Amino acid sequence: MGGGVDVPRSSSYPMVEVPAAVDIVLSQAERVLEGEHVELEEVADRVLFEDVLAQGDVPPFRASIKDGYAVVQAEGPGIYDVSGEVTAGRQSHTAVGNGKVVYVTTGAPVPDEADAVVQVEWTKPAEEPGKIEIITGAPKVGHDIRPVGTDVKKGQTILSAREEVHMAEVGLLATCNVRNVPVYKNARVAVLSTGDELVEAGGELGFGKIVDSNRPMLLAAVGSVGGIPVDLGIATDEEQAVTSAFMEAMLKSDVLITSGGVSMGNKDFIKPLLARYGTVHFGRVMMKPGKPLTFATIEPNAFSEGVPSSRKLVIGLPGNPVSCFVCFHLVVSPLIRKLSGFRSPHNPRVMVRTKMELKLDPERPEYHRALVSWDVGQRALTAVTTGIQASSRLLSARSANGLLVLPRADRTLPVGEEVEAILIGQIL
Amino acid sequence: MGGGVDVPRSSSYPMVEVPAAVDIVLSQAERVLEGEHVELEEVADRVLFEDVLAQGDVPPFRASIKDGYAVVQAEGPGIYDVSGEVTAGRQSHTAVGNGKVVYVTTGAPVPDEADAVVQVEWTKPAEEPGKIEIITGAPKVGHDIRPVGTDVKKGQTILSAREEVHMAEVGLLATCNVRNVPVYKNARVAVLSTGDELVEAGGELGFGKIVDSNRPMLLAAVGSVGGIPVDLGIATDEEQAVTSAFMEAMLKSDVLITSGGVSMGNKDFIKPLLARYGTVHFGRVMMKPGKPLTFATIEPNAFSEGVPSSRKLVIGLPGNPVSCFVCFHLVVSPLIRKLSGFRSPHNPRVMVRTKMELKLDPERPEYHRALVSWDVGQRALTAVTTGIQASSRLLSARSANGLLVLPRADRTLPVGEEVEAILIGQIL
Ligand SMILES: [Mg+2]
Ligand SMILES: [Mg+2]
DSSP: OOTTTSOOOSOOSOEEEHHHHHHHHHHHTOSOOOEEEEEGGGOTTOBBSSOEEOSSOBSSSOEESSSEEEEOGGGOSEEEEEEEEEBTTBOOOOOOBTTEEEEEOTTOBOOTTOOEEEEGGGEEEOSSTTEEEESSOOSSTTTTEEOTTSSBOTTOEEEOTTOBOOHHHHHHHHHTTOOEEEEEOOOEEEEEEEOTTEEOTTSOOOTTOEEOOHHHHHHHHHHHTTOEEEEEEEEOSSHHHHHHHHHHHHHHOSEEEEESOOSSSTTOOHHHHHHHHSEEEESEEEOBSOTTOEEEEEOTTSSOTTSOOOOEEEEEEOSSHHHHHHHIIIIIHHHHHHHTTOSSOSOOEEEEEESSOEEOOSSSOEEEEEEEEEETTTTEEEEEEOSOOOTTOGGGGTTOOEEEEEOOOSSEEOTTOEEEEEEOSOOO | OOTTTSOOOSOOSOEEEHHHHHHHHHHHTOSOOOEEEEEGGGOTTOBBSSOEEOSSOBSSSOEESSSEEEEOGGGOSEEEEEEEEEBTTBOOOOOOBTTEEEEEOTTOBOOTTOOEEEEGGGEEEOSSTTEEEESSOOSSTTTTEEOTTSSBOTTOEEEOTTOBOOHHHHHHHHHTTOOEEEEEOOOEEEEEEEOTTEEOTTSOOOTTOEEOOHHHHHHHHHHHTTOEEEEEEEEOSSHHHHHHHHHHHHHHOSEEEEESOOSSSTTOOHHHHHHHHSEEEESEEEOBSOTTOEEEEEOTTSSOTTSOOOOEEEEEEOSSHHHHHHHIIIIIHHHHHHHTTOSSOSOOEEEEEESSOEEOOSSSOEEEEEEEEEETTTTEEEEEEOSOOOTTOGGGGTTOOEEEEEOOOSSEEOTTOEEEEEEOSOOO
16 A cells, blocks of 8 residues: 555546536525625625615606706797796795796706796896796697606616616615615635645745645635635645635635645545535536536535534635636636526626637537637627646636637637637626 | 896807717826735736736746656656655655656656656556556656746746736736735725705605715726725705815815716806816717716815825716716726726727617717627627616616617617627626
8 A cells, every 4th residue: 555556546526517517516506595784885796685666756756857947838938037946956936837937957846837847048038137038938748857757666676686786776776765785695705725835925935835826816706706705725735634624614604615636646635525524516527627626515514513504515626727717717606606696697608709720629628718809800709819728827817808618629620710708807 | 147047058168079088088097107015815906017027937846747657758668666755745755767656746846857757547556566557658758747937937027017917817926926916006086976956875855855876876886997986975056065075085086076066057066166176178078868077187286285185087977877877987987997007998899789779869979778698699799778768767777788889860770780889797
C-alpha cells in the first residue's frame, strides 16, 4: 500500500452531460424559499416574494398635463379673467367658467368645474390687466387632463411575485406607496478553497506554493449574482481540515462551493468526504473545462445532532481557475439565482457568428471564452475568442462576456459559422 | 404682475439633438479623475486606474498537469520503482530516472530530473510491491508539465488601466498576488426631488399630493451603474429650498441629479437658479420623453468662498417618472460611468426586429421602452413594446431591457422592421 503505487486510477462516478447536471442541481434547489421585508432603499436587484397591489389610483386626482389654464372647454377662444391659480401640491383656486379660468401648473389638480386645460403656449396676456387671451381653445373636453387612475388603478397588480426589482420597479413600488417590500431572502453561499499549495494573495510565495485565486474570484461572483458571500478560507489537504470546513458551512450558509480536491490524487478528499456525510449526485461532467465537477447534498444532522442546520447543497469545483469560472456560470450562478427567487435563473443564450476558426474537441463539448459584440457591418452578434483556452490560464476569461457552446467533434469550425453563446456579461 | 397672467410662455433654450446633448455632458466630465486603492474583496465592478503587472511567473515552478508519475521520458514503458511522492504544496521526493519514478499530484512541482509526467490512467500497480508498470509512456519530453510562466510571465501586463474588474479579473489580480488594487474613485451622485406635491413613500397622501417615486428610482439606478448615491430628499418649490439643496450638493457630491422643476410653470426654479449660479449648457432636448432635460455646471465658489468644493455637474431631469427613466439611461448613466473610469461608458446598441406595429412621432425621436429577447425561430434579436408609452406611466418601464430608438416620422413602422435598440439590461 501507499508510496504512490496503489493510487486511484479511474473515477467511479459516471459521466453526466451538462444539461442533465444543471437539471439535477436545480431540482435539488426546489425547496420552500423564504421571504423577508426590506426597505425601498435596499430592494434593488431583489426578487418579489408576493404580488404588489396598487394602494390607490395614480394619479389620485385629475392632474394637469401642462402648464396652462383650466377652462370650460365649450367657452372656446377669447378673453378670460384669470381668477386664481393652482400649482402642484398647493391648493387654491377661485372659479372656472363664465369667462373665468385658473392658472394651473403641470401635475396640479384641475379644479372640479373645469373640463380641459389650455397650455400657456396657446395663450397670451390680454391688454386688460388680470386677463389673458386664449388664441387656440382646447380641442375637446378632457384635453390635457390626466383622469384619476389613468396610469395605475387602485387594486391593480402593479408588480408580480417572482418579478425582479430594478430601477423602474423601485419607482413603481414608491408610486404605489410601498416602503416595506416583500422579497426572497438571498442565498448565503460559503466559498472554500482546498489545497496545501495555496496561500492568501498579498503574502510571500514559498517554493511549490501558488496564490489562491479561486476564492476571491468566487466570492466576487457570488455577490454579482445576488448571493451573500461567506468566506471559509483555505483548508489544507487533510480530512480533518475539510470536515471542519464542511461543519462550518452547515452553520453559516445555504450553499457551499469548494474548489480543488476533486481530482483523483491521493490528497483529494472532497468527493470521499461528501460521499461519507451526504449524497453525491454527480462527480464527473462531460465538459471542457470542468470534468471533475461534483454536486452533493448534506442532510441537516449529518455531522451532529446539536448543530442547528438545514439541508445544504454543495458544489465541488475543480481547482483550475478557468474550470471554476466556467462551472460557476453554467451551474452555480443558476443555482444561486434560483434560490434567490429568480423566475428564470439561467443566463441568456443567443446565436453568434464566429470571427475566427475554432478547433473542436473530439471528446468533450467545450465552453469557449469569447467576446460577444454587435457587428454593425454584419448586422449580427459576433464572437472572437479570448485566446488560448488552457484550463489553468485565467487570462482566457479576462473580459469574456460569453461562453461559446462548441459541440464535441473532430474538426475545425470555419470562420462565420453560427454557434450558440451563453451570455455571461453585457454585449459589447 | 403675476396672478397667472404674465407666466412664461416659451422656452428660451434652443432645442439640441440627443447625440449632441450626450456629447456636451460627457465633454464636461473630462476632468482629471482620481484613483484610490481598495482591497481585493471590494474591487468587483470597479475600473482599474493603472496597469497591473505580474509580480512573478504563473506557474512559478514546473507544475504537473495530471495526477501521475514524474519520469525520464526516454525510459519509456516498463516496470518502475516508485521512489517517493510530491503532492501539491508539500515538497518531498526521492529520485527520478534509472528505473525510478515519483508520484505527483495535479499542481505539484515536478522534480528537476524528471522531464515528463505519465498520468495514472496509463499505469497499473506491478506485481512486485512498491513498483508500478507504465503501460503507455509519455509521448514526448515535457508531456503533462506546465513550464514556468506558461500562463503568465513575470512583468507581463496582466490587466490594463481603464479595464473593468469582474469575476475573472479578481482572480487574475489574486493570481498576480495583488491585494491592494488601484481603481478609479466612484462618482458621488446626489439625488434631489423637487415639488410641493411630493411626499415620501409610506406616508399619508393629502389631496393634491403624490408619492415621490423619482428619487428612490434614481438612487437605485445610481447604485446600479457604480455611482455612490447621496440622498438629498425633497425640496419644495421655493427658491430658498432649491438653493439650499444645491449648496448641500456642492459639499457632498460630484454630480447632482434633480427631478422636477424644469417645465415653464411659475414654480419651476431649477433652470433659473442653475443659470444664476452656474452655466446652463442645454435646457431642451429633441426627445420623447424628456424634452425639458437640462444640463449645467457650477464652479467651485459659486455659493460662498468658505465652502470646500469642486466643479459640479448638474443634470435637471423632468418630473415625469418615465422621462427620468429614459434620461437616466441616455445621459446620466454614461456620465456616471465615465466619471468612474469606464473606457466605454455607453450602453450597447444592437439592431432588433419589431414584433408589433409602432406609431412614430412626427415631432421628436422616441425612446420606446421594450423587451428585447433572442427569438430562437427567427434567429434574431426581437423586441416587443412594454405598452402605452405615456411619460407619466412608469408601468411602461416595468421589466424594460431596451430602449428602441424610433425616428421622428409621420408614419407607422410595420411588424418585422429593424430598429436600433439601446440595451439597458440583460437580453431575455
Ligand atoms: Mg489539490
Ligand atoms: Mg414641479
